[in-house]
Amino acid sequence: MNHENHDNSGALTPMAPSRPAGNVLGDLARNLAAGLGSLLLRVRAPGAVSAGVLAWVVLEVAGLLTSVGFEAARTGSDGRIDPGALPGQLFHLPWLLLCAWLVTRRQHRSDALMQAVVVLAALWIWIDVLWNLVALLPAAFWERLGDNAQWLWWAPLAWGIVASTVTLCRLQGATGFRRAGVLSAVLLVLVLPQLAVGPQSPLWLAAEPRQDPAEAARWQQARSESVIYRQPSLLTEALARLEPGQPGKTDLFLLAVAGHGAQDVFLREVEKVERLFAERFGTGGRSVVLANNPGTVLTRPLATVSALERSLQIIAQRMDDDEDVLFVFLTSHGAENHLFDLSLWPWELEQLTPQRLAGLLNAAGIRNRVILVSACYSGGFVLPLAGPDTLVMAAARADRSSHGCSHEADWTFFGRAFFDEALRETTSFTDAFERARTAVATREAAEGLEPSEPQIAVGETIRARLADLAAGWQTSPGSSPAQAASAADAETSRPLCDGEPAQQTCTEPANRR
Structure with missing residues (x-):
């Protein structure tokens, strides 16, 4: 069991002995729980993570699988994973690492850096879950919201910024102007680059609907060159069939x-x-x-x-x-x-x-x-x-x-x-x-x-x-x-x-x- 203590700066620091490398699933569950606690602004949650490069990798894989699951729920289980979308899905990794380094660089400790990286990765998995749940809301619900829909859509991002800033400040014991620095790092390094590039292609590609052969033939006919030559005569023939009105009668x-x-x-x-x-x-x-x-x-x-x-x-x-x-x-x-x-x-x-x-x-x-x-x-x-x-x-x-x-x-x-x-x-x-x-x-x-x-x-x-x-x-x-x-x-x-x-x-x- 990990124990926590406060150093002289007030930061939360893990005091647990090293955990066996094979306990991957246990560390994943522990880190997801810490991420959820950090999302809910619980004081001790950030210090409860099991830090390390392997823990970070496992969290990112879990995040990708979660995204794939939600995409399949939205578009249908009949589909495939698109490897070409993977670079876009991993675009956030260097920015997350840079944000954590800027916040922890004064401590000159690799364990502090990885602790910040892992807790941020775990926290943003839950932000993505919230976003995906919002996206699953029915169209009728969004229509009823009207102009207020944008506030609901951007709420997970806003809360993610708040929770990330509070979590990093607690890990580092940041006070005063240092809190402003943490907020700046979250906004400018972690969030802004991803907003600048916009939404990434989903990993899950829904299967193309199977078109009925008769329907396919109809559309083939619509784009055939016969249309070009047939249409003028069709209009002429239709108009030639028009009969005049009867005199003296409406x-x-x-x-x-x-x-x-x-x-x-x-x-x-x-x-x-x-x-x-x-x-x-x-x-x-x-x-x-x-x-x-x-x-x-x-x-x-x-x-x-x-x-x-x-x-x-x-x-x-x-x-x-x-x-x-x-x-x-x-x-x-x-x-x-x-x-x-x-x-x-x-x-x-x-x-x-x-x-x-x-x-x-x-x-x-x-x-x-x-x-x-x-x-x-x-x-x-x-x-x-x-x-x-x-x-x-x-x-x-x-x-x-x-x-x-x-x-x-x-x-x-x-x-x-x-x-x-x-x-x-x-x-x-x-x-x-x-x-x-x-x-x-x-x-x-x-x-x-x-x-x-x-x-x-x-x-x-x-x-x-x-x-x-x-x-x-x-x-x-x-x-x-x-x-x-x-x-x-x-x-x-x-x-x-x-x-x-x-x-x-x-x-x-x-x-x-």
Whole structure:
């Protein structure tokens, strides 16, 4: 058993006889216990280490194995150790030794140096354990923390600096200005170099997921040169099939865009909306679908800004400016800076902004517009697109995420609530929006998700066009006269809503009583 004593400077010094070199595991347990005690600022813990070069080596090996274990827990046990990451993982060794030497150099004793080295190595193993435990916290927990997340993330490092300084001061009996010197050594020599080089590559490499052969073939097709030659004709053929509106009747046109190519949910949404609108609103000959998906690159036009521009130009030629209405449905991922994601690996595509979309619509001369943007932060599209002739709907606030965009899903949360549920019960787009907003809020609350708070802006002039549409659907399949009459009444009596980036405000129209 080791005994401790205080020298004349007040430092803790080990007084134990030398231990057998073969007692490696016992020394490891003893040193880890001393490291934990030092982390908890226990007074006698630093002097309880079993010092020596072998003890240090064993501690470093234990630290590496601990890191590998946590990496495997995060990424999966199916993987391998990457020897190439070992130099980065051992980058701290010379700095730890230099820090210990600077603190103990006045004593001119190798045992004092190794004692400081071993206790620091043991202490920082526990700091790494804390950091890894923090990293294992679920994503929902970090989302709830919001801006406070950074404080939790950096807390283990801050405590490591405090514990290292206190431990070294106790070992050396440092007082006064010497404590400031110990703190400087810990900060400038032990911590700063590692912060400067940043995170190191993990030793554990997770195995690459095995790709389904059919999925691999889809992506091979997406990057084939056939896409270059096939796409122009696909767009031309799709636009050539567009039928003009019927004179004297308000007709609905559909332009549906699936932006993000790596998740099939967006393709499924636009295809389902295409069928729904053809059956319920008679857009069978007046719809265009642009989709980024590896499985459709040789059968459907890609969703690019250029294809969107050309589609709007041809749709405008088929529409009657005064009578007809265009429904634009955009579904994809969205960014905090309100970029709508248009992407398909390996092609680099221009991203769509609210201002760019507004410019394309204006340049095409399309007046009567219904626009639904289903994406995170899509509320940022509302104000740039709003106007007297426009109904704009967004699946989320400008500063909120929407939900449900998993690869396996058939619909996003808002897409299902608006199209697959509400529009099967009503032919009023504004009424469908209100129903969808309620349904989405209920589902988000049930699943503990942050409310997306969908947004809407209804132009005064578009109301008359939407009422004309509803009246025209009185005799269409799938819509009873009572439903259509109710929808027409809903369009003319609903409050005018102006979407804001983070909220919406509504005022009553002048003719409402």
